[in-house]
Amino acid sequence: MSSLSPAPSIDYKALVQDDRIHASLYTDPRIFDDEMERIFRRGWVFVGHDSEIPGAGDFVTRRIGTEPVIMVRGTDGAVAVFVNRCMHRGTMVCPADRGHARTFTCPYHGWTYDVSGALLGVPYPGGYTAFDKSTHGLARAPRVSSYRGFVFASLSPTGIPLSEHLGSATKLFDRSCDLSPAGAVELTAGWVKHHCAANWKALPENDSDGYHLGFVHRALFSTVRTQYQRVVGEEKAIKAVVRDWGNGHMEIDWSPGYQGPFEWLGGASGSAVTEFVAALERRDGTDLARRRILEGPAHALIFPNLFLGETNIAIVEPLGVEECVHWHTPMFLKGVPEFNSRLLRMAEAGMGPASFLMPEDLTVAARNQLGLHARTVAWLELGRGLNRERVDAEGRTVSHVTDETTNRALWRHYRTVMTEA
Amino acid sequence: MLSDTEYRAVVEFVYREARLADEARYAEWLALWTDDGVYWMPATTDPGADPDKHISHIYDNRGRLETRIKLLQTGYRYSQEPASLMRRLVSNIEAAPADNGELVVESNFALAELAIQAKREMHWWVGRTTHRLRRVGGELKMCRKKVVLVNAAEPLPNLAFLI
Numbered sequence: 001m002s003s004l005s006p007a008p009s010i011d012y013k014a015l016v017q018d019d020r021i022h023a024s025l026y027t028d029p030r031i032f033d034d035e036m037e038r039i040f041r042r043g044w045v046f047v048g049h050d051s052e053i054p055g056a057g058d059f060v061t062r063r064i065g066t067e068p069v070i071m072v073r074g075t076d077g078a079v080a081v082f083v084n085r086c087m088h089r090g091t092m093v094c095p096a097d098r099g100h101a102r103t104f105t106c107p108y109h110g111w112t113y114d115v116s117g118a119l120l121g122v123p124y125p126g127g128y129t130a131f132d133k134s135t136h137g138l139a140r141a142p143r144v145s146s147y148r149g150f151v152f153a154s155l156s157p158t159g160i161p162l163s164e165h166l167g168s169a170t171k172l173f174d175r176s177c178d179l180s181p182a183g184a185v186e187l188t189a190g191w192v193k194h195h196c197a198a199n200w201k202a203l204p205e206n207d208s209d210g211y212h213l214g215f216v217h218r219a220l221f222s223t224v225r226t227q228y229q230r231v232v233g234e235e236k237a238i239k240a241v242v243r244d245w246g247n248g249h250m251e252i253d254w255s256p257g258y259q260g261p262f263e264w265l266g267g268a269s270g271s272a273v274t275e276f277v278a279a280l281e282r283r284d285g286t287d288l289a290r291r292r293i294l295e296g297p298a299h300a301l302i303f304p305n306l307f308l309g310e311t312n313i314a315i316v317e318p319l320g321v322e323e324c325v326h327w328h329t330p331m332f333l334k335g336v337p338e339f340n341s342r343l344l345r346m347a348e349a350g351m352g353p354a355s356f357l358m359p360e361d362l363t364v365a366a367r368n369q370l371g372l373h374a375r376t377v378a379w380l381e382l383g384r385g386l387n388r389e390r391v392d393a394e395g396r397t398v399s400h401v402t403d404e405t406t407n408r409a410l411w412r413h414y415r416t417v418m419t420e421a
Numbered sequence: 422m423l424s425d426t427e428y429r430a431v432v433e434f435v436y437r438e439a440r441l442a443d444e445a446r447y448a449e450w451l452a453l454w455t456d457d458g459v460y461w462m463p464a465t466t467d468p469g470a471d472p473d474k475h476i477s478h479i480y481d482n483r484g485r486l487e488t489r490i491k492l493l494q495t496g497y498r499y500s501q502e503p504a505s506l507m508r509r510l511v512s513n514i515e516a517a518p519a520d521n522g523e524l525v526v527e528s529n530f531a532l533a534e535l536a537i538q539a540k541r542e543m544h545w546w547v548g549r550t551t552h553r554l555r556r557v558g559g560e561l562k563m564c565r566k567k568v569v570l571v572n573a574a575e576p577l578p579n580l581a582f583l584i
Contacts, residue, residue: 097574189476192464193576197540219497224488325576329476341473345480353580354462354478356492359500362579366539 010034016415018408019383023372026199032321038417039304040065042156044165046306046315047071047081050149051186051334052098057115060098063317064155069141070094070104071151074116081141081153082117093138104138113138148177149184150306168394169249169302176297176308181279182335187313189344192352194326198365200318203326204301204410206361207309210242210252210401211384216360226266228254240401242385243392248303248413250406255295264296264310266346272338279335297331301406303413311343312351322369326362328352382407423516423524431516431526434554434561439511439530442583445504447490450583455555455564458483462568462584478573478580493581499538500581506535507582511550519553523564526552536578544578547571 010031015022025031045064048071052060059072061084068084070093086093086106093104093113103120105112110123117138125131141153145162147170152162163170177185196203206212214221214232221232239257244250254264261277262268280289298308307314308331315327330347332340350357372380385403392398399405423431434453441450454460462479463470472480481489492498509532516526532546553565568584570577 189474190464192476192478193574195576195578197542197578216499219492219495219499222495222497223491344473344476348477348480349485352464352476352478353577354584356488359579359581360498363500363538370539 012415012418016411016418017382018412019381019386020379021382021411023375023378023380026201026369026372027321029321032199032318034418036065036067036318039414040155040318041067042154042159043304043417044143044145044152044154044159044162045304046302047144047151047153049185049187049313050079050146050151051184051188053079055100057100057102058098059094059101059115061094061096062315064141064153065318067155068092069153070138071153072101072115076116079144079146079151080115080117081144081151083139083141085139086111087119087136087138088122111136148173165247166249166302167246168396169245169247169300172245172249172251172298172300172302172308175292175295176331178284179280179292179297180333180335181276181283182333183283184334185313186332186334187329188332189330189340189347191315191327191329192347193317194328194351194353194358194362196324196326196362196365197322198324198362198369199322200305200316200324201410201414202365202368203316203324204304204307205407206365207307207314208242208250208252208299208301208406208410210240210406211403212361212364216364217357219360220356235400235402238401241398242401242403242405244397244405244409245300246396246409246413248410248417249301250409251298251300252401252406254299254401258294258296261290261293262296263294265342272336276336276339301410303410309351312347314351326351326358382411423518427524428516430561431524431554432514435511435514435526435528435550435552438552438563439509443507443509443532445493445501445582447493447583451486451490453563454483454486455557455562456483458486458563459565460486461566462570463573465574466569466571478577479568498581500579501538503537505537505582508533509546522556524552524554524561526554528552532584534582538579542578546580546584548573 015025047062048060053073056073056075059070061070070082070084073079084092084094088111091106091108093106103112103114112120114120117140119133119136141155142157143154145152213228240254242252297310299310300308305316311331312328313331317325328351330343382404385399385405389397389399389405397405438453460479460481464476464478493501509530511528511530514528516524519525528550530550534544536542536544548568548570551567552563554561555564
């Protein structure tokens with residue numbers, strides 16, 4: 001008698017080393033499946049923002065990893081995340097990107113659910129002897145939690161709370177949200193979805209890579225002046241830093257290189273700006289308000305799929321081991337509608353398939369993915385900057401903006417998540 | 422209703438614009454625009470989309486249009502280096518005069534793109550274009566071009582060429 005033996009499990013400790021990682025992490029479909037389970041099902045994943053569903057019955061559909069979900073505001077005002085799958089035969093119940101609903105009806109056999117997920121009715125109930133509707137409501141993400149309107153869900157009933165997952169990285173959300181005099185951002189402009197022919201991890205790594213700018217984006221930097229000009233000069237003159245916030249969260253902090261307010265916005269003046277600054281000063285006092293408009297919003301990756309991309313918010317959506325989607329929307333500052341059309345135009349300039357930045361990133365990412373199929377050379381370097389990292393007073397590792405501190409932050413946490421019991 | 426002569430001029434303009442875009446003849450394509458041109462590609466197929474409220478794939482004024490062209494001319498716009506090989510078919514052309522003497526031209530297009538920068542894939546782009554044309558010194562110029570892809574709201578690969 002022979003029996004099927006389980007496939008040998010993958011040795012993530014061998015593949016993810018302190019100063020190098022193995023190419024199969026980007027190309028092996030078994031690893032992708034492990035990630036969907038360990039990172040996207042068990043962990044906390046960004047789903048959407050409060051401002052996308054302001055009223056009861058408002059919903060958006062998203063995916064947690066590869067699992068389709070509906071994020072909906074219930075009649076009690078609370079946000080719930082349901083698995084977008086009929087409890088009967090598995091059909092996706094809601095095909096729309098977004099909308100408003102009182103009920104979700106499965107098109108296959110008419111099973112109907114309300115926005116609290118409860119099963120309201122089953123056509124022709126005579127086919128069951130004692131059908132218990134209460135045990136056939138839509139499956140829900142067992143844990144949903146939010147910070148400053150950013151809604152996260154976990155498909156696992158157990159695990160650390162969101163507050164522990166985010167840790168001190170809540171300060172990165174604060175940095176962006178507190179730029180609004182009303183203390184909130186609004187994601188109401190809709191999303192652009194940019195298809196990427198690379199493994200999903202290429203996106204958080206690239207979004208936090210301060211080394212590539214002057215090369216990948218040479219066309220833009222040689223054509224127009226941008227807020228990134230100061231990071232493409234001589235190595236020792238660059239003041240921006242990268243920072244590891246723990247739990248896979250990491251950032252590029254441009255602000256040490258800024259010399260005046262609003263450089264992150266490409267400059268700002270006029271009466272709307274004066275009123276905006278005055279509103280911040282009333283709330284925060286002069287010193288803090290001035291620091292906010294000098295430093296600007298966060299440029300940070302929240303593990304695994306949220307990018308606080310300065311004046312944009314982006315989502316990383318894995319599709320398969322070699323494809324993913326980068327979603328983005330402008331981050332509107334509540335209380336300053338005068339800024340919104342400008343933030344829209346900035347989003348279109350920088351992000352998306354027809355913009356002036358991301359097409360280069362995703363072309364290089366696709367070429368990176370092709371190169372990673374080589375196995376004559378199977379390792380990617382991860383050691384840049386190990387010679388000059390320092391630990392700041394709050395225990396965060398900081399280094400020169402071109403260093404791979406951010407990559408190491410991601411991969412160290414990845415190794416923990418992929419190997420823990 | 423346009424005269425046959427006017428309609429023919431419109432068709433020739435639309436075909437020429439398509440060919441210049443297909444062949445990456447950037448400077449000649451840019452010369453088809455008026456100084457107040459607006460090049461708009463919504464990120465939704467919703468006809469009520471408002472470019473001041475909703476994100477677009479492209480919403481270029483003249484200045485940004487010139488930047489778009491300059492990037493392509495640097496030789497470092499890697500998403501178009503080398504330029505995609507493209508041919509588009511333009512059809513169903515309907516033209517009508519607007520109140521101010523400009524012409525509103527609607528048409529459908531189907532564009533085959535060989536994206537040769539990385540994976541060498543054929544991409545298939547289909548949509549509807551609305552041109553707004555104006556006579557400037559006896560020549561037709563574009564003062565507005567709106568392109569609505571049938572899949573405007575879906576994940577799209579790079580679109581750094583002229584569509």
